[in-house]
Amino acid sequence: MLKKYRVSFYLLLLCANQFLVVDAQQKSISQKVDSVLRLMTLEEKIGQLNQYNDDWTATGPVTLDNSKAEQIKKGQVGSLLNCIGTERSRNWQNIAMQSRLKIPLLFGQDVIHGFKTTFPIPLAEAASWDLDAIQLSARIAATEASASGIHWTFAPMVDIARDPRWGRVMEGAGEDPYLGSKIAYARVKGFQGNKLGDVNALMACAKHFAAYGAAIGGRDYNSVDMSDRLLWEVYLPPFKAAVDAGAATFMNSFNDINGVPATGNKYLQRDILKGKWGFKGFVVSDWGSIGEMINHGNVKNEYEAALSAITAGSDMDMESRCYKNNLAQLVKDKKILVAVIDDAVKRILKKKFELGLFDDPFKFCNAAREQKELNDPEHTKIAREVAAKSIVLLKNQNNLLPLSENLKTIAFIGPLVKALKQNKGFWDVEVPGVDSNFIVSQWEGLQNKVGANTKLLYAKGCEIEGDRKDGFAEAVEIAKQSDVVILSIGERRDMSGEAKSRSNINIPGVQEDLLKELLATGKPVVVLINAGRPLVFNYTADNAPAILYTWWLGSEAGNAIADVLFGDYNPSAKLPISFPGSVGQIPIYYSHFNTGRPATNDSNHNYNSSYTDLSIFPKYEFGYGLSYTNFQYSNLQLSKKKMKAGEQIKVSVTIANSGKYDGEEVVQLYLRDKVGSISRPVKELKDFKKIKLLAGESKTIKFIIDKEKLSFYNQQLQWVAEPGDFELMIGTSSRDIKLKDNFELIQ
Ligand code: NOJ
Secondary structure (H helix, E strand, O other), rough: OOOHHHHHHHHHHHHHHHHHHHHHHHHHHHHHHHHHHHOOHHHHHHOOOOOEOOHHHHHHHHOOOHHHHHHOOOOOEEEEEEEOHHHHHHHHHHHOOOOOOOOEEEEOOOOOOOOEEEEEOHHHHHHHHHHHHHHHHHHHHHHHHOOOOOOEOOOOEOOOOOOOOOOHHOOOOOHHHHHHHHHHHHHHHHHHHHOOOOOOOEEOOEEEEOOOHHHHHOOOOOOOOOHHHEEEEEEEEHHHOOOHOOOOOOEEOEEEOEEHHHHOHHHHHHHHHHHHHOOOOOEEEOOOOOOOHHHHHHOOOHHHHHHHHHOOOOOOEEOHHHHHHHHHHHHHHHOHHHHHHHHHHHHHHHHHHOOOOOOOOOOOOOHHHHHHHOOHHHHHHHHHHHHHHOEEEEEEEEHHOOOOOOOOOOEEEOOOOOOHHHHOOOOOOOOOOOOOOOOOOHHHHHHHHOOOOOEEEOOOOOOOOOOOOOHHHHHHHHHHOOOOOEEEEEOHHHHHOOOOOOOOOOOOOOHHHHHHHHHHOOOOOOEEEOOOOOOOOOOHHOOOOOOOOOOOOOOHHHHHHHHHHHOOOOHHHHHHHHEEOOOOOOOOOOOOOOOOOOOOOOOHHHOOOOOOOOOOOEEEEEOOOOOOOOEEEEEEOOOOOEEEEOEEEEEEEEEOOOOOOEEEEEEEEEEEEOOOOOOOOOOOEEEEEEEEEEOEEEEEEEEEEEEHHEEOOOOOOOEEEEOOEEEEEEOOOOOOOEEEEEEEEEO
């Protein structure tokens, strides 16, 4: 045998062997699960499907219940959420150990973007297009949370969102299914680490299944009306990626889809998730969503709600108590088989075994480890790097940025300069014993950065909201004394998040009026925009010479912003979602269809698909973001112009850094299927590469086009690639396409 084949043969054997080991472990876990199940009464089984909120924090409407401890002792509770810290979780686990079968509790928590160390909000991290950084951020969150007694995070949220009025746009990865899927995969891997059972692994939960991000009008919890094609092509892919990454759990969603609440949706949970995709984990409802099906008008009472949810495949009931109060009766009435309950219980017990909780229920309750992990300086360092990678440079007229180290005086103005907790954004975690102001403010970050020769002046100028302008004079006064003004404005951290939908997404209050007065001084003004969503800020966009979109960056916000302002980090982020120029354009996304009467510019409204009073273009498009350096694209080559379904085309393109700073570029590959049995979008992101280039350096990068990249769901919902012509576009954003070519898929 040739040597290389011998090596592959041994590799194959090794892999096969590994599969056998994993298989054997799974087998023994399922035997253990069965042996526990055999001992359980129906009441204890139903208990495993019941999840309660602890009293530490509430992330939903609270039901007062003083008998939780008693219920846990009776084996009537399988899981708690919002129980943080080793001390607290040890207490509850001790109570569970007093139950007849001593089945350990599972502790779940919204660990969305960091735990003690807060990382940028998920939408900001998505802007980094840096999958390694995103995975690492989730890894650190998992390391801290698992050291603090938590087994399971309700993240990642993988909902595609195309409506910035929806407050939860901050929690996802933006508008695009391809980017969203890559990020979903990275986040699941990051949270779960090498394998469940490791002491620093946190179970992931892909949510909200499904299409929660498409709430009509961007109003949270609202209905979703969606074609199957859109569901499969745009909204489901990130969930499938989460399954592929091994996500341990899923959460269903509050919304109905085409009239059927997701919580009671058999098509989604049984047919697609557990059926077609073979998902072996368990599904938790969203907070109270089983009971809320009564409000949806889909079931009459809690009895019917429980029947609908369990039949549809919702395994665990978060907080509605419908399962606890009705499942036994449903069995008695022969409305459901015990086997249906057994299946849900088994899925949950399996995870408890995989985590190692049956071997040691207190495995995640080690106070010394908690202390160590919550105080690891490495976490802070990485949070700073990820935050810098998430900042998007939107505008940089006359290369105002980066700022020089020799500036004599800088005026740092605005309501967010000295703010602390604001920088964390929505969904930070209140960790017991940790000062919630564990944060580097923007002011402190700038102070840390500048040398003794630079004087810093501060004025608040105005509040985030309201119409008071009495602080303007002081702000203008210090601006006049300075070489450069930095203005930090935006929304409040809790203006974007759950139940934070807004119809007006302009920069609130008089903040843009303040900018106007500062610009009138003639001083150069750099604007920092802090927000959880794309805001509308046309005055700023059109008049400020330099703009950084800083989102909410977390614990290290101040240091990261200063790193970017002074060029210690050259911005490389790209928008993961289109920024509208007006709410009237929403929903606006780059991968739209062409229509029969496409508009190509804003001046011609001759019976074409445009607005007579608004641009057809977003203010800033998907994939947009500047750098302090310049990149030149050249030499696009395709290995062939015709390919058969089983073949590949190799694409190469050369990128050169022609500026004077080292920098990173996200090279984006878009395709257009020119003619399809279903109309295809004008372009779709199909690949990207983030590369680092030293000043003056150039690199040739490669992409592969295969059948998968050319496929879509046809009318019968089959995943097919249809023969025909394709356009290939390489761009620095979805609008700024640098190079193009065509190829053909042949029979
Ligand atoms: C409701 C939210 O929709 C969900 O994402 C979250 O995980 C739960 N509350 C628990 O806090």
